[in-house]
Amino acid sequence: MYQPPKKKKWPWIVGALVAILILGGAIWAQQTGYLSQLTAATTPDDSQQVDSPEPQPEEVVTPEPEPEQPEPTPEPEIDRSGAKGYEGNETLPQEPTVIKGILMASKQYPLPADYAPGESKDARAAFEEMAAAARVDGFELVAFSGYRSFERQQELYERYVKNDGQEAADRYSARPGHSEHQTGLAFDIGEKNFEEHYARESFGETEAGKWVASNAHKFGFIMRYPKGKEKITGYMYEPWHFRYLGKELAKELTESGLTVEEYIEQ
Numbered sequence: 001m002y003q004p005p006k007k008k009k010w011p012w013i014v015g016a017l018v019a020i021l022i023l024g025g026a027i028w029a030q031q032t033g034y035l036s037q038l039t040a041a042t043t044p045d046d047s048q049q050v051d052s053p054e055p056q057p058e059e060v061v062t063p064e065p066e067p068e069q070p071e072p073t074p075e076p077e078i079d080r081s082g083a084k085g086y087e088g089n090e091t092l093p094q095e096p097t098v099i100k101g102i103l104m105a106s107k108q109y110p111l112p113a114d115y116a117p118g119e120s121k122d123a124r125a126a127f128e129e130m131a132a133a134a135r136v137d138g139f140e141l142v143a144f145s146g147y148r149s150f151e152r153q154q155e156l157y158e159r160y161v162k163n164d165g166q167e168a169a170d171r172y173s174a175r176p177g178h179s180e181h182q183t184g185l186a187f188d189i190g191e192k193n194f195e196e197h198y199a200r201e202s203f204g205e206t207e208a209g210k211w212v213a214s215n216a217h218k219f220g221f222i223m224r225y226p227k228g229k230e231k232i233t234g235y236m237y238e239p240w241h242f243r244y245l246g247k248e249l250a251k252e253l254t255e256s257g258l259t260v261e262e263y264i265e266q
């Protein structure tokens with residue numbers, strides 16, 4: 001195992017010194033508990049659920065917009081009493097709930113924390129189809145928010161509670177496990193270059209917002225939290241939030257004027 005005698009000896013000496021240093025370091029780390037801290041910080045739970053890179057460039061560039069905050073003085077024409085506070089089901093199930101073919105993600109029917117399907121390819125394809133049709137009519141639609149993991153929703157919700165308090169946060173944000181964005185089937189839709197209307201009620205007043213409201217069902221989407229249904233859906237009017245149900249269901253719900261909550265209880 002020794003090298004021929006003519007070779008220099010210094011690399012061996014350096015190697016031995018390095019080995020001693022590594023060994024010494026390892027013993028020190030074990031004694032001080034440094035290693036166990038390192039291990040605890042990189043458990044699979046922490047590393048595997050980090051949001052996968054967002055698939056669309058818009059999502060990377062555009063920060064998650066803060067949802068519109070409730071008006072300080074209540075508007076008399078909009079009854080939001082049903083959306084006040086939190087009357088949902090706190091217990092997360094082991095399996096997702098599907099009713100009448102609809103994967104539920106609501107205050108009453110939360111998703112399991114580990115339900116992490118990623119963005120639905122069908123929903124994305126339907127959005128692209130809708131965006132192409134909108135483009136023909138002169139609107140450049142963007143999905144500024146799509147799939148969100150349980151952990152991401154947790155981060156957002158906790159930030160909103162910190163900023164606005166829990167009661168206010170519950171009116172415009174889903175608690176982790178209760179967001180439709182966790183299904184991979186929901187998109188927050190806006191018009192390119194009109195960020196001032198992103199996640200704002202004002203989007204519903206824009207021509208693009210009106211276009212999406214009246215055409216979404218043709219592509220399999222429904223406006224999930226319509227105006228005047230706050231008590232039923234438990235959420236404020238969100239003219240930007242669309243849920244993919246497939247063309248057949250979306251048409252049925254839109255034509256009947258029923259929300260998902262009303263449809264599953266028919």
Ligand SMILES: [Zn+2]
Nearest residue numbers: 186187188241
């Ligand atoms: Zn949304």
